[in-house]
Amino acid sequence: MASYRFAKRPSSGDAIAFEKGVLSVPGNPVIPFVEGDGTGPDIWRASVRVFDAALKKAYGSERKVSWMKVYAGEESHAVTGEWLPQETLDAFTEFRVSIKGPLSTPVGGGIRSLNVTLRQVLDLYACIRPVRYFEGVGNPMKEPEKLDVVIFRENTEDVYAGIEWKAGSREAEEIADLLRTKYGAEIRAGSALGIKPMSEFGSKRLVKMAMQYALANGRKSLTLVHKGNIMKYTEGAFRDWGYEVAASDFKGQFCTEADLSKGGNASRADCLVVKDRIADAMFQQLLLRPDEYDVIATPNLNGDYLSDAAAAQVGGLGLAPGGNVGDGVAVFEATHGTAPKYANLDKINPGSVILSGVMMFEYMGWKEAGELIVRGLEAAIKSKRVTYDLARQMPGATEVSTSAFGDEIIKGMGA
Numbered sequence: 001m002a003s004y005r006f007a008k009r010p011s012s013g014d015a016i017a018f019e020k021g022v023l024s025v026p027g028n029p030v031i032p033f034v035e036g037d038g039t040g041p042d043i044w045r046a047s048v049r050v051f052d053a054a055l056k057k058a059y060g061s062e063r064k065v066s067w068m069k070v071y072a073g074e075e076s077h078a079v080t081g082e083w084l085p086q087e088t089l090d091a092f093t094e095f096r097v098s099i100k101g102p103l104s105t106p107v108g109g110g111i112r113s114l115n116v117t118l119r120q121v122l123d124l125y126a127c128i129r130p131v132r133y134f135e136g137v138g139n140p141m142k143e144p145e146k147l148d149v150v151i152f153r154e155n156t157e158d159v160y161a162g163i164e165w166k167a168g169s170r171e172a173e174e175i176a177d178l179l180r181t182k183y184g185a186e187i188r189a190g191s192a193l194g195i196k197p198m199s200e201f202g203s204k205r206l207v208k209m210a211m212q213y214a215l216a217n218g219r220k221s222l223t224l225v226h227k228g229n230i231m232k233y234t235e236g237a238f239r240d241w242g243y244e245v246a247a248s249d250f251k252g253q254f255c256t257e258a259d260l261s262k263g264g265n266a267s268r269a270d271c272l273v274v275k276d277r278i279a280d281a282m283f284q285q286l287l288l289r290p291d292e293y294d295v296i297a298t299p300n301l302n303g304d305y306l307s308d309a310a311a312a313q314v315g316g317l318g319l320a321p322g323g324n325v326g327d328g329v330a331v332f333e334a335t336h337g338t339a340p341k342y343a344n345l346d347k348i349n350p351g352s353v354i355l356s357g358v359m360m361f362e363y364m365g366w367k368e369a370g371e372l373i374v375r376g377l378e379a380a381i382k383s384k385r386v387t388y389d390l391a392r393q394m395p396g397a398t399e400v401s402t403s404a405f406g407d408e409i410i411k412g413m414g415a
Helices: 040-059 074-080 086-095 114-121 170-183 200-216 235-249 257-262 279-288 300-313 351-364 367-382 402-412
Strands: 017-019 022-024 030-034 066-069 097-100 126-132 148-154 221-226 254-256 272-278 295-298 321-325 330-334
Touching (some): 030 040, 030 086, 040 367, 040 402, 097 351, 126 300, 148 300, 200 235, 221 279, 221 300, 257 272, 279 300, 321 351, 351 367, 351 402, 367 402
Parallel strands (some): 030 066, 030 097, 097 330, 148 295, 254 272
Antiparallel strands (some): 126 321
16 A cells, blocks of 8 residues: 555545456545646536536445545646656556546656656556547537547557657767668758657557457447558558457457458458558548548557547547556546646636546446436537537537536436
């Protein structure tokens, strides 16, 4: 049991356990949370009221959460002197399931991304981003309801590994010189350099998790998205390793597009279709033929772009949840930024954290609570009493505050 200097362990509640690949969730789990930077505190205050209301309505006194505040980001730096204290990592590990708001990351210099650090230190190798349409939300598409995808983004490798050197640095010059003299690489003088590691181990475990999800949830296809036509030994290998893990671990449960084209016994209506697409072409496919895609597995950078682009098709990041999941440890999070100009104004949309909470409850096996929250959100949107980002896209809508939108969601649970 870890000791905590700044965070306070709740007086009641137990840690979630993980044994033989299965979570064991007590009736009163302790769940750590980070409010987040910028608008994070406003969003968290609304979100936690929605969570508690859903739990009470779904389970009465049988199930509840003991929330444990832990520190990361700007508040952490002010309180503890550190951007990401070890005790926060200890809490995420001890209690296994946690949730967080957005954290600031400077562009260029300054601290390294805290989100990336969390994912790598805790080995949260899958960033899971479900993207779907909520009826009534303004969007740029004619048929937004056709997009319903779950993106599994490899979370620890690729260019996000953070192995890079500044232009003009001694390290960059030394490595560039090695590549020129030993391997004949053509690198301009004064170049910045970065390394793109992608492993068979990391790629296969990501695709395996995506395959398991697709099969468990009755999804029809899994698409491997890559840029293997250009980066043949990294992204191309991701594609090949994806097909390999499907063949080795899911024999008899899937088929390929090539199998379907052959007809006969290989053409089955009940198989999970595994296919692959070049990354840039996939952006067009999601716009023109979104209903042909279901679960997507892709390397880190592709997944970052694709998940935000897909969210834009159905109304934006305000309703885009996310989870970072490893083996027995998961951190669910807002997928948008901190929006500091709206901090403490009770204005921003809390939907991303609220829907990430739905993912969290589903991960815990508490699906009834998640279903109530979704029902409440749908009712709030239909009532057209929404935060400014949604109101400006919905003719006839009434703009309400962050806290009032939380009230509307709670009211909508009984609709």
